[in-house]
Amino acid sequence: MSLLFAFLLILSCNCSLLLAKNKNISCEHLVGRLGNCQSHFVYCATTKSVPVRLCVGCEPEYRNLTHSYDELLSNANCSKIYLDSDRINVVATTQGILTNLWQKASCEDCYNGNHSEMYDEKWVILDGCLSANKDDPCTACKGDYIELNQFYLGMEKANKGHVCFDLQDRMNRTRSNWSKTLKCCQREVKLNTFIIAVFVVVLLPILTFYITAIVLTRRREANHGLLNEETPELDAPTTSALITAAVLSTATEPPVAMAANTEKIARVLSGADIDSESDSMLDSSDEEVLVKPRRA
Numbered sequence: 507m508s509l510l511f512a513f514l515l516i517l518s519c520n521c522s523l524l525l526a527k528n529k530n531i532s533c534e535h536l537v538g539r540l541g542n543c544q545s546h547f548v549y550c551a552t553t554k555s556v557p558v559r560l561c562v563g564c565e566p567e568y569r570n571l572t573h574s575y576d577e578l579l580s581n582a583n584c585s586k587i588y589l590d591s592d593r594i595n596v597v598a599t600t601q602g603i604l605t606n607l608w609q610k611a612s613c614e615d616c617y618n619g620n621h622s623e624m625y626d627e628k629w630v631i632l633d634g635c636l637s638a639n640k641d642d643p644c645t646a647c648k649g650d651y652i653e654l655n656q657f658y659l660g661m662e663k664a665n666k667g668h669v670c671f672d673l674q675d676r677m678n679r680t681r682s683n684w685s686k687t688l689k690c691c692q693r694e695v696k697l698n699t700f701i702i703a704v705f706v707v708v709l710l711p712i713l714t715f716y717i718t719a720i721v722l723t724r725r726r727e728a729n730h731g732l733l734n735e736e737t738p739e740l741d742a743p744t745t746s747a748l749i750t751a752a753v754l755s756t757a758t759e760p761p762v763a764m765a766a767n768t769e770k771i772a773r774v775l776s777g778a779d780i781d782s783e784s785d786s787m788l789d790s791s792d793e794e795v796l797v798k799p800r801r802a
Contacts, residue, residue: 533584537597540574547571547604558675561613562622568608575601611671621661625673628654629680636688644690651684 550564578597579585588597616622632650639646658677662669685691 533581533587536574536578536581536584537588540571540578540597540601543567543571543574544600544604551607557679558611558672560611561608561616561670561672565613565617568604568613571601571604612665612668613670613672615665615668616670616672622670622673625654625657625661625676628657629676632680643688648690651680651690654680 547564547567547570550567551560554560554563578588589595590598628650632647632654635647635650636643655677658669658673661673
């Protein structure tokens, strides 16, 4: 009985090991296929980088890449082993980089609304016109170029700038060929307009300076009360001149009258002296009377 139990135990262990081995092989197979799809997409994107044909030329590789990654995620055991198992998380990080490249190039726009096919049709028409009219392509193919450019601008406006990068690269190259290589965008510079612009730029600072100086000068004069006033009289007579004129304008008397007046003044003065002497004598006599003692 014990031997039978041991045999069953060994058999169950072998079966579990076999199942685990099959599971590991299945996960390794999924990861290996994902790695192959990633390498194929990287090779395609690198080889079709100039001119850019990433979105149109590498679509099958990208679809296989996403399908293989979804299969790995759908397997619970494999996702536990290969996803979020360490800090670097190599499988998820690599997949994120490649997916971000596809999204950054707005590749899905090439397949939304058949933008890529419509652009290709208009571009083929322009390219055929340029090949057939090499002598004067600017005049013969101007309408086709404008139509292609307007279609691209409308598509860019509708998508808010998120246009398939393959179309962006092709349009940039088409514009460069049209303007630089074929020189169909020569803008005529009007000499008169240029001269007027230079004249205005040169003289405007000078005129501004002088006008500002004039305005400030007049404002200062107005503040100091120098405007609308009479100028001061610089030839006014001095004080000494006025005194001299007053003296000279005084009327003079004849010599006889002046002598009589002088004599009168002398008499008055002599009378005043006599009166003053008599008054002084009276005062002295009074003092003597007061000083004398009484006799017994």
